[in-house]
Amino acid sequence: MAHPGLEAWRDYLHSHDKDRLWALLHPEAVFESPVVHTPQRGRDIVFKYLSSAGVVLGGDSFKYTGEWFSDDGAVLEFESEIDGIKINGVDIIRFDEDARIVHFKVMVRPLKAINLLHQMMGAQLSKT
Amino acid sequence: MAHPGLEAWRDYLHSHDKDRLWALLHPEAVFESPVVHTPQRGRDIVFKYLSSAGVVLGGDSFKYTGEWFSDDGAVLEFESEIDGIKINGVDIIRFDEDARIVHFKVMVRPLKAINLLHQMMGAQLSKT
Numbered sequence: 610m611a612h613p614g615l616e617a618w619r620d621y622l623h624s625h626d627k628d629r630l631w632a633l634l635h636p637e638a639v640f641e642s643p644v645v646h647t648p649q650r651g652r653d654i655v656f657k658y659l660s661s662a663g664v665v666l667g668g669d670s671f672k673y674t675g676e677w678f679s680d681d682g683a684v685l686e687f688e689s690e691i692d693g694i695k696i697n698g699v700d701i702i703r704f705d706e707d708a709r710i711v712h713f714k715v716m717v718r719p720l721k722a723i724n725l726l727h728q729m730m731g732a733q734l735s736k737t
Numbered sequence: 738m739a740h741p742g743l744e745a746w747r748d749y750l751h752s753h754d755k756d757r758l759w760a761l762l763h764p765e766a767v768f769e770s771p772v773v774h775t776p777q778r779g780r781d782i783v784f785k786y787l788s789s790a791g792v793v794l795g796g797d798s799f800k801y802t803g804e805w806f807s808d809d810g811a812v813l814e815f816e817s818e819i820d821g822i823k824i825n826g827v828d829i830i831r832f833d834e835d836a837r838i839v840h841f842k843v844m845v846r847p848l849k850a851i852n853l854l855h856q857m858m859g860a861q862l863s864k865t
Contacts, residue, residue: 646823646847675829677805677812684805684812686829695774699827699844701803701814716827716844719774720851727848 614704634710641714644727661733696722742832762838769842772855789861824850
C-alpha cells in the first residue's frame with residue numbers, strides 16, 4: 610500500500626514548488642547519493658541535494674516506471690535521458706509517522722549515467 | 738506481502754546450490770547489470786551473471802538490509818564489503834505466476850563500489 614508521504618512527494622515533483630519540498634523534509638533528514646558513501650545529514654543539505662537533482666534530472670524525459678512498498682516508505686524506479694545517455698535509477702524514501710521524509714537514498718545505473726550525473730550534480734551544487 | 742518466489746531465492750542464497758538457481762530462472766529471463774545499459778537475455782547468460790555475482794559478492798559480509806514489495810516482485814537492499822570498500826545495492830526481482838524469476842536488475846552505490854564490482858565481475862565472468 611502506498612504511504613501517504615508519497616502523494617506529497619509526487620505533488621512536489623509536479624509543482625516544482627520548493628516550499629513544498631522544504632515542508633516535506635524532517636529537520637534531521639538524511640540523503641545518500643549514488644556517488645559518495647558518506648550520508649549527508651540535516652534538512653539544509655538534503656534540500657540542496659534534492660532540489661539540485663530536480664534541476665539535473667527533472668527534464669521532460671523523467672518518468673517513474675515502478676514502485677515497491679514497505680510499511681514506512683517506498684522504492685520508486687525512474688528513467689530519464691540526458692544528452693542521449695539513458696539513466697535508470699531508484700529513489701528509496703523513508704517517512705516518519707507525520708509523512709515527512711527522514712531518509713532519501715538514490716542509486717543509478719549504468720556506469721555511464723552515474724559518471725554523467727556525478728559531473729552535472731557537481732556543477733549544479735556549486736551554483737546553489 | 739512477500740512474493741513466494743522470494744523464499745526460493747533466499748533458499749538458493751543460503752544453499753549456494755546452483756541447481757536451485759537454474760530451476761528458479763524462467764527460460765527467457767532478463768538480467769540488467771549496474772554497469773552496462775544493455776539487458777542480458779536468456780537463462781544461460783542470466784545464470785552466468787547471477788552465479789558470478791554470488792561468488793564476487795556472497796562473502797561473509799553480505800547481508801540484506803531492507804525489502805519493499807509489489808504484486809509481482811520485490812526490491813531487496815543489500816550491504817557488503819570487499820577489500821575495505823563498502824558496497825550498497827538493490828536486487829530488483831520480478832517473478833512470473835509460477836514464482837520463476839523473469840527479470841533481475843541490480844543497482845549499486847557508491848561509485849567506488851561500482852568500479853570495484855565492474856573489475857571483479859569481469860574477472861569472474863571470464864573464468865566461467
